[in-house]
C-alpha cells in the first residue's frame with residue numbers, strides 16, 4: 111500500500127511538472143496559457159507507465175469486451191483456461207503479471223488481450239479447437255501481445271493528446287477529472303478492438319507465441335492448426351471481426367512457415383492434447399451452469415440479443 | 417446405471433475425437449513426396465503434386481498423415497491447405513450468418529450470440545464481470561502443479577527471427 115502511494119506520487123511528479131491546481135482555481139487562465147498547456151500532454155509515455163497503471167488500463171479495456179459478451183457460466187472451464195494460460199504466461203517475458211483468462215459467451219470466433227495480463231477468448235473460438243495445443247497456441251499469441259505491450263503502443267496514438275493531469279487523476283482513482291481520461295481510454299479501446307493492432311505486431315506475436323507454447327510443453331503447431339481452420343473458414347459473419355482485425359490466415363501461416371522451418375523438429379517433449387481438454391470440449395456446456403461462481407444478484411445489464 | 421452412463425460418455429468422447437479428426441479435406445501446397453514416417457529423412461511413400469486433394473487422417477506436431485488416391489503418407493503440416501469453406505466436423509459453426517438478415521445482422525434468431533463491431537462500439541464496460549474474472553484466476557503454483565500432473569515438459573527454445581522466404 112505504501113509502495114503504491116510512493117509510486118503514485120513519483121508518477122505524478124514525473125508526469126506533471128506544473129501544478130494542475132493553478133488551472134482549477136483560475137479556470138480562465140486555462141485558455142490564456144493553452145500554448146503552454148499543450149506541453150503537458152501524455153505524449154509518448156504510455157508504454158513506459160508503471161505496472162499498476164498498466165493493469166488498471168487493462169481492466170477498463172477488458173470490461174468493454176465483457177460488456178459486449180459476458181463470461182461463460184462454467185467455472186470449471188474458466189479455471190481450466192486460467193491454468194493453461196497462466197502456465198504459458200510463466201514462459202513469457204512477463205511471468206509475474208496478475209494474469210487473468212476468460213472465455214466469453216459468443217458464437218463469434220475471436221480472441222482479445224489487454225495491457226496488464228488480461229486475455230479473453232470467445233466460446234466460438236474455443237469450440238473450433240481440435241486439441242489443447244491449439245488452445246495453447248491462441249492463448250500464447252495473446253500473451254505475446256501483452257508481453258510486447260502492443261496495446262499500449264496502439265492506444266498511444268489516440269491518447270497522446272490526453273492531458274497529463276487527467277491521467278494522474280485517473281490513476282488516483284477518484285473520478286472527477288480522471289473521468290475525462292477514462293472516457294478517452296474507453297473510446298480508444300473500442301477503436302483498438304474494432305480496428306486491430308499493427309499487422310507486424312500480429313506476425314511478431316505469432317512467432318513469439320509458438321515459442322511460448324513449445325517452452326511450456328505444447329506442440330508449437332497448435333497455432334498453425336487454428337490458422338488453418340481460419341483460412342478454410344466459410345465467409346460468415348462469425349469470423350468477420352477477427353478477419354478485419356488480423357492479417358489473412360494464409361499470410362500468417364506462410365510467415366510462420368518461414369520462421370519455423372524445421373527448427374522445432376528436435377523439440378520433441380511436446381504434447382498435442384491432454385485428457386483435460388477432451389473432457390471439457392465434449393462436456394455439454396449448459397449442464398455445467400450449476401458450478402458457476404456466485405454472481406451478484408439482480409444484474410441490470412441489458413441483454414441485447416438472444 | 418451409473419456405469420452405463422460412464423460407458424456411454426466414453427463412447428461419446430471417442431466419437432467426438434475420431435469424427436473430428438477423420439473427415440478433414442485439404443490440398444497439397446507444394447509438390448513433393450509423401451513420407452512413410454513423420455521424419456524429414458524417412459523413406460518416400462509416393463509423389464504428390466501441388467493442389468492435389470488429400471484426406472487428413474491425423475495431425476502430429478509438424479506433420480500430418482494424409483491419404484490420396486489410395487496412397488497414405490506423412491506431409492509437413494505447413495505444406496497443407498484446408499479445403500475452403502469446410503467447417504470442421506465436430507465443431508459448432510459460429511454465427512450461422514445465413515440466419516441473420518439486415519445490415520446489422522440483428523434478427524432475433526434464438527441461440528445466436530454474436531459480438532461484432534457494433535456490439536463492441538455500443539458496449540458499456542461491465543465491472544461486475546471484471547470482478548468475476550478476477551475470482552477465476554489461478555496462482556503460478558496452481559498452474560505449475562496442474563502442468564506437472566499432466567506431465568507437461570518444459571523446453572528451452574530461443575525466440576525466432578523472421579526467417580527467409582522459400583523462393
Ligand SMILES: [Zn+2]
Nearest residue numbers: 251255312315
Ligand atoms: Zn493478435
